Amino acid sequence: MDALTIQEAAQTTGWSPRMLRYIERAGLIEPQRSESGYRLYGPGELQRLRTLRELVARFDVGLGEIGFAMRLRRDEELAGAVDAWLEAEPTRPEDVPPAEWLRWEQDKHTKLLALAAATPATSHAA
Amino acid sequence: MDALTIQEAAQTTGWSPRMLRYIERAGLIEPQRSESGYRLYGPGELQRLRTLRELVARFDVGLGEIGFAMRLRRDEELAGAVDAWLEAEPTRPEDVPPAEWLRWEQDKHTKLLALAAATPATSHAA
DNA sequence: CAAACCTTGACATGATTGTGGTAAGGTTGT
DNA sequence: ACAACCTTACCACAATCATGTCAAGGTTTG
Numbered sequence: 681m682d683a684l685t686i687q688e689a690a691q692t693t694g695w696s697p698r699m700l701r702y703i704e705r706a707g708l709i710e711p712q713r714s715e716s717g718y719r720l721y722g723p724g725e726l727q728r729l730r731t732l733r734e735l736v737a738r739f740d741v742g743l744g745e746i747g748f749a750m751r752l753r754r755d756e757e758l759a760g761a762v763d764a765w766l767e768a769e770p771t772r773p774e775d776v777p778p779a780e781w782l783r784w785e786q787d788k789h790t791k792l793l794a795l796a797a798a799t800p801a802t803s804h805a806a
Numbered sequence: 807m808d809a810l811t812i813q814e815a816a817q818t819t820g821w822s823p824r825m826l827r828y829i830e831r832a833g834l835i836e837p838q839r840s841e842s843g844y845r846l847y848g849p850g851e852l853q854r855l856r857t858l859r860e861l862v863a864r865f866d867v868g869l870g871e872i873g874f875a876m877r878l879r880r881d882e883e884l885a886g887a888v889d890a891w892l893e894a895e896p897t898r899p900e901d902v903p904p905a906e907w908l909r910w911e912q913d914k915h916t917k918l919l920a921l922a923a924a925t926p927a928t929s930h931a932a
Numbered sequence: 933c934a935a936a937c938c939t940t941g942a943c944a945t946g947a948t949t950g951t952g953g954t955a956a957g958g959t960t961g962t
Numbered sequence: 963a964c965a966a967c968c969t970t971a972c973c974a975c976a977a978t979c980a981t982g983t984c985a986a987g988g989t990t991t992g
Contacts, residue, residue, distance in 0.1 A: 685938070698981065701940095716989055718938055728894055735891055739884050741874070742948095744979070748871045749878065749888050750895075758865050762875050765857055768850075769876075811968075824952065827970095832949095842959055844968055868978095870949070 682723055683712070689721035693729040700729070706747050708732065808849055809838070815847035819855040826855070832869050833876065834858065 689711075690697045700719070704710050709728055711719045721729070736743065752759045815837075816823045826845070830836050835854055838846045847855070861867065878885045 687937075696981075697938095698983085702980070714938095714989095716938080717940095718989080724894075728891070731891055731894070735887050739881075739887065741884075741888075742979070745871065745874045746888065746891070748867070748874060750892055752875065753892055755865075758867075761861050761865065762867075762872065765854070765861055765872070766876055766879055768854055768857070813967075822951080823968095825950080828950070840959095840968095842968080843970095844959080868949075 683720035684726065686719045686721070689719075689726060689729065693726055694733050695729060703729075703732070703743060706743050707750065708743060708746060809846035810852065812845045812847070815845075815852060815855065819852055820859050821855060829855075829858070829869060832873050834869060834872060 684692065686697045686700055689695075690700055693700075695703070700709075700721075704719070709725055709732070711721045711725050714720055732746070735741065735746070752762065810818065812823045812826055815821075816826055819826075821829070826835075826847075830845070835851055835858070837851050838848065840846055858872070861872070862869065878888065
């Protein structure tokens with residue numbers, strides 16, 4: 681049996697049961713449920729919970745921000761729009777060391793690919 | 807004279823002067839300053855402000871989330887950590903249509919590249 | 933069966949976000 | 963010089979975030 685109940689999961693991950701439910705409602709980690717509705721955290725979830733904890737602590741990011749990153753990854757249209765906006769940033773080329781430069785260009789291509797691939801229903805809001 | 811003062815900029819972009827200052831403090835758009843400290847919005851900033859407005863409205867994202875996306879782009883270590891966490895998501899392969907599949911793999915490579923390129927204080931610098 | 937869990941839902945609270953004001957004081961244009 | 967603008971620095975306020983606690987009711991297990 682490698683699935684823990686919420687309280688046990690809380691203790692091995694450092695979150696409170698309350699927060700585990702909160703994290704679930706935020707869409708970050710949704711454990712399986714037993715037939716009667718008990719949350720069951722498997723090893724994968726436990727690991728992810730620990731990692732999440734460290735991530736949040738180390739970089740001082742909020743759960744909402746992680747959720748946003750997740751959303752960015754699922755919604756390509758959103759990702760494209762955000763990327764396009766960020767891309768327009770006034771970037772002084774002197775700031776970019778030539779080593780990065782290559783990756784930068786390559787990245788741009790990936791962006792364009794993503795945008796082209798997405799294109800679901802982009803134009804109607806006038 | 808293609809630089810507007812805060813009030814003028816507000817009117818052509820739909821933001822309030824208050825919000826323009828807020829947006830600046832959020833690090834999203836930082837206009838030039840006149841010698842006496844007045845904010846001066848150039849055409850680029852104005853355009854970005856309008857785009858930002860649409861972005862925020864269309865996808866219902868917060869300024870903080872855009873700020874986070876910007877941070878993700880600047881801080882490669884953070885980006886790597888977040889990506890790694892998201893990558894560990896329990897992804898059912900049936901969900902991914904084979905067309906996406908290619909881009910997906912390619913993306914992963916880009917991630918790895920980014921991570922490898924970053925490595926500021928990561929242990930094994932070999 | 934009773935203790936010890938679990939579930940959802942609600943109320944509470946300090947901190948932050950998104951907004952709007954207002955005040956005190958410098959700048960600019962006519 | 964005077965109105966109209968700008969600046970920063972506060973006060974305010976509803977909404978959300980991150981947490982905790984408590985209540986009412988189902989589940990598991992000794």
